[in-house]
Amino acid sequence: MLYARLIVMRLLKAVVVLFLIVIFNFFLIHMAPGDPAAVLAGEAGATDEQFLRQLREQFGLDQPMYVQLWRYVSGIAMLDFGYSYRQQMPVFDLIMARMPATLLLTGTAFVLSLALGILAGSLAAARAKKPSGSLIMALALLFYATPLFWVALMAVVLFSVYLDWLPAYGMVTVGAGYTGLALALDVGKHLILPATTLALFFMAIYTRMTRTSMLEASQQDYVKTARAKGLSPRIIQRRHILRNALLPIITLAGLQAGQMVGGAILTETVFAWPGIGRLMYEALMQRDYNLLLGIFFFSAALVIVFNILTDLVYRLADPRIKEAS
Amino acid sequence: MKKPLTIAIAAATLASTAALAEPRSGGVINTVLQPEPPGIIAGVHQNAPTQTVSGNIYESLLRYSTDLEPMPQLAHSWEVSDDGLVYTFHLNEGVTWHDGEPFTSADVVFSTDVYLREMNPRTRTILSHVESIEAPDDHTVVFSLKNPFGPFLLSFEAGTMPMMPKHIYEGTDFRNNDANSHPIGTGPFKFERWDRGRVIQLVRNDDYYEEGLPYLDGINWHIIPDASSRAVAYENGRVDVLPANSVENFDIPRLSALDNTCRTEAGHEYFSPFAMLWMNNREGPTADKRFRQAVMYAMDREFARDVLWNGLGNVPLSAFGSNARFQDDSLPPYDHNPERARELLDEMGYDGEEVRLLPIPYGETWVRWAEAVQQNLREVGINVRTQSTDVGGWNQRLGDWDYDLAFTYLFQYGDPALGISRTYISSNIAKGSPWNNVQGYENERIDELFDLAATAYPDSQREIYYQEVQELLHEDVPVGWLLELGFPTIYRCDVQGLVTTGIGLNDGFKNAWLDR
Numbered sequence: 001m002l003y004a005r006l007i008v009m010r011l012l013k014a015v016v017v018l019f020l021i022v023i024f025n026f027f028l029i030h031m032a033p034g035d036p037a038a039v040l041a042g043e044a045g046a047t048d049e050q051f052l053r054q055l056r057e058q059f060g061l062d063q064p065m066y067v068q069l070w071r072y073v074s075g076i077a078m079l080d081f082g083y084s085y086r087q088q089m090p091v092f093d094l095i096m097a098r099m100p101a102t103l104l105l106t107g108t109a110f111v112l113s114l115a116l117g118i119l120a121g122s123l124a125a126a127r128a129k130k131p132s133g134s135l136i137m138a139l140a141l142l143f144y145a146t147p148l149f150w151v152a153l154m155a156v157v158l159f160s161v162y163l164d165w166l167p168a169y170g171m172v173t174v175g176a177g178y179t180g181l182a183l184a185l186d187v188g189k190h191l192i193l194p195a196t197t198l199a200l201f202f203m204a205i206y207t208r209m210t211r212t213s214m215l216e217a218s219q220q221d222y223v224k225t226a227r228a229k230g231l232s233p234r235i236i237q238r239r240h241i242l243r244n245a246l247l248p249i250i251t252l253a254g255l256q257a258g259q260m261v262g263g264a265i266l267t268e269t270v271f272a273w274p275g276i277g278r279l280m281y282e283a284l285m286q287r288d289y290n291l292l293l294g295i296f297f298f299s300a301a302l303v304i305v306f307n308i309l310t311d312l313v314y315r316l317a318d319p320r321i322k323e324a325s
Numbered sequence: 326m327k328k329p330l331t332i333a334i335a336a337a338t339l340a341s342t343a344a345l346a347e348p349r350s351g352g353v354i355n356t357v358l359q360p361e362p363p364g365i366i367a368g369v370h371q372n373a374p375t376q377t378v379s380g381n382i383y384e385s386l387l388r389y390s391t392d393l394e395p396m397p398q399l400a401h402s403w404e405v406s407d408d409g410l411v412y413t414f415h416l417n418e419g420v421t422w423h424d425g426e427p428f429t430s431a432d433v434v435f436s437t438d439v440y441l442r443e444m445n446p447r448t449r450t451i452l453s454h455v456e457s458i459e460a461p462d463d464h465t466v467v468f469s470l471k472n473p474f475g476p477f478l479l480s481f482e483a484g485t486m487p488m489m490p491k492h493i494y495e496g497t498d499f500r501n502n503d504a505n506s507h508p509i510g511t512g513p514f515k516f517e518r519w520d521r522g523r524v525i526q527l528v529r530n531d532d533y534y535e536e537g538l539p540y541l542d543g544i545n546w547h548i549i550p551d552a553s554s555r556a557v558a559y560e561n562g563r564v565d566v567l568p569a570n571s572v573e574n575f576d577i578p579r580l581s582a583l584d585n586t587c588r589t590e591a592g593h594e595y596f597s598p599f600a601m602l603w604m605n606n607r608e609g610p611t612a613d614k615r616f617r618q619a620v621m622y623a624m625d626r627e628f629a630r631d632v633l634w635n636g637l638g639n640v641p642l643s644a645f646g647s648n649a650r651f652q653d654d655s656l657p658p659y660d661h662n663p664e665r666a667r668e669l670l671d672e673m674g675y676d677g678e679e680v681r682l683l684p685i686p687y688g689e690t691w692v693r694w695a696e697a698v699q700q701n702l703r704e705v706g707i708n709v710r711t712q713s714t715d716v717g718g719w720n721q722r723l724g725d726w727d728y729d730l731a732f733t734y735l736f737q738y739g740d741p742a743l744g745i746s747r748t749y750i751s752s753n754i755a756k757g758s759p760w761n762n763v764q765g766y767e768n769e770r771i772d773e774l775f776d777l778a779a780t781a782y783p784d785s786q787r788e789i790y791y792q793e794v795q796e797l798l799h800e801d802v803p804v805g806w807l808l809e810l811g812f813p814t815i816y817r818c819d820v821q822g823l824v825t826t827g828i829g830l831n832d833g834f835k836n837a838w839l840d841r
Contacts, residue, residue: 034717042720043372048446086363168557169549174524272549274522287717
């Protein structure tokens with residue numbers, strides 16, 4: 001009952017927040033210099049006023065700003081995200097076409113980084129005073145500090161150019177016509193490099209956070225009590241320390257999960273992964289207002305949903321929060 | 326700079342010996358496309374990547390050799406009347422659209438007189454010289470001009486004057502026609518599919534009217550957004566052809582040195598990209614002719630070519646490039662002469678006012694070039710500040726004339742009346758476009774001469790006018806002339822017959838075949 005009320009309240013707030021985000025984004029985007037008609041005409045290398053006027057009329061950009069805003073907001077209210085000026089397709093279709101690729105990439109990276117990060121962090125905490133623990137932390141620091149695009153490029157140079165083990169770009173082998181299991185294997189092969197690249201960074205964050213949080217938790221009195229009871233160190237690590245150390249990790253995981261739909265611009269660009277991050281970056285460069293606003297909307301909605309989910313998971317992980325609210 | 330030259334020569338020799346081999350059918354070519362085009366309908370978009378793809382789907386009446394001589398395409402022969410006013414084209418028979426409908430002179434009349442007049446700004450300007458377009462029978466088209474127009478025969482290129490199917494477009498909204506998702510042309514390749522963000526695939530047109538062509542079964546354009554990833558795609562063999570501008574310039578020597586790799590600069594003669602420095606003629610120090618001349622003397626253009634462009638391209642001798650006709654190569658050159666630049670600046674009393682320099686946001690080479698020019702200008706005492714923008718911002722700044730110096734490059738389209746006059750005539754001053762007379766140069770004599778030259782007949786008469794134009798421009802320096810760019814295509818040597826025309830890859834896959 002408490003959960004239901006909480007969710008309803010949060011959803012109501014979410015609608016207001018989303019509405020504000022839509023309006024804010026609308027003005028933010030229109031503040032950027034240039035408009036999609038000028039970019040399109042500019043790329044053509046030749047243009048006259050008639051051509052620009054035709055494009056602006058076609059896009060509705062000849063209307064006053066408040067008319068454009070009203071059209072956009074009333075469209076959104078009916079879940080109509082408009083038409084991409086540049087790609088000449090409905091924004092909703094474009095986003096949905098790219099969504100699976102992005103979710104596959106970011107989802108894989110999310111699971112990988114969370115699982116491996118917590119594992120590595122726990123190990124590092126348990127061996128805090130041993131060389132192996134320091135080694136884990138050194139690696140984590142290295143991955144945390146190295147720019148993502150550099151890791152991506154080096155991975156391509158090593159695994160695609162020199163060793164030729166893995167494909168350097170794309171999501172499927174063009175023209176191979178795979179189906180079923182062969183297709184899944186092919187996609188999997190293409191997924192390894194980008195997913196690993198993306199996961200390394202987040203893994204490093206989870207590792208560092210898990211370690212710190214666990215070391216802190218291990219100083220608590222209840223851990224001493226557990227030791228005094230004669231519980232095995234392994235059980236103390238898992239049940240008493242790790243569970244209590246999870247809260248900050250859940251917070252971070254919630255944030256990362258919220259960003260999943262936004263895609264990973266750098267990784268998707270370097271590996272030519274046909275996801276949303278690339279779509280967004282290109283839309284920004286081309287001033288494709290509707291497409292950009294559509295992607296912002298979905299990203300914002302997802303962040304809100306995951307924030308709510310995070311709050312619920314807090315309550316599962318730590319019943320004290322439920323008491324407090 | 327010796328090495329790339331040797332490679333180019335070796336490549337050219339290799340290509341010419343191998344060209345003797347008998348072409349073989351079959352195989353698919355993998356190449357890259359950058360950036361992903363907004364659409365691939367020839368008439369709707371005029372972007373470079375659109376034309377690269379659509380030039381293989383759509384055709385025009387003619388195509389052009391690397392010397393820009395007209396060659397037959399949809400028209401097998403043509404005549405020009407003695408007064409240069411009537412152009413008669415005889416069309417090939419038995420040509421069909423990709424949907425099976427016959428191609429006739431009615432399609433030509435529709436495309437030129439209706440479709441392109443509405444859709445293509447560049448073509449619209451050319452067609453303003455045309456009085457009437459008539460089709461006396463199914464396979465003859467007659468263009469009657471209001472006045473002679475020298476470059477008219479150069480206008481029938483697939484990107485400028487593509488033939489569009491009348492039975493699909495007549496009476497519809499050309500931009501929003503549902504058929505735009507599936508292009509129908511007469512060309513050697515048919516549209517197969519477009520996975521946005523991944524690949525555009527064309528397949529062989531089995532009913533193509535030229536016997537035996539094309540040789541290839543298909544073409545895949547991979548869409549890879551990152552330049553170094555495109556280089557890798559070539560290195561590890563996933564693509565066979567890297568069109569010009571698909572990798573950064575500093576990667577070109579390395580890629581050219583790979584095994585089984587050829588390189589050619591041919592195929593851009595029709596476009597002849599000409600890099601320029603817009604200089605705002607309206608206000609600030611750049612409004613003074615002496616300042617603009619000083620900039621010309623201050624810049625070390627040979628250094629830029631040799632270091633930034635791998636020695637490819639020419640330092641221009643005049644406002645007219647070497648591939649546009651009527652170039653006067655005897656003008657006194659603006660060589661690298663910082664001393665002379667300082668003298669000119671002293672003479673005008675330049676007080677060190679700040680000048681803003683805007684590079685064109687087309688990749689790393691242009692940024693480095695701006696740095697080199699900035700250094701050149703500082704050496705002679707010009708106070709330069711480089712600003713940076715993205716493409717949208719660059720368009721806006723140029724369109725609003727909010728700049729002092731700005732990089733750009735323009736296509737010349739083989740004739741001063743098509744690609745050069747637009748930069749200098751005062752009727753082409755209008756806010757909102759980054760490609761017209763952006764610098765705001767006004768000279769009545771120049772306007773008059775360009776006007777006379779475009780409509781003079783025959784060529785010997787045009788030459789006299791253009792001679793004077795070049796002398797005046799050379800003195801006034803309305804813009805800085807940087808480089809005639811050399812755009813290299815990198816490809817595996819066993820891809821044969823790839824670049825055979827002055828339009829290069831934009832209609833190049835028709836004659837290409839794989840020697841494997």
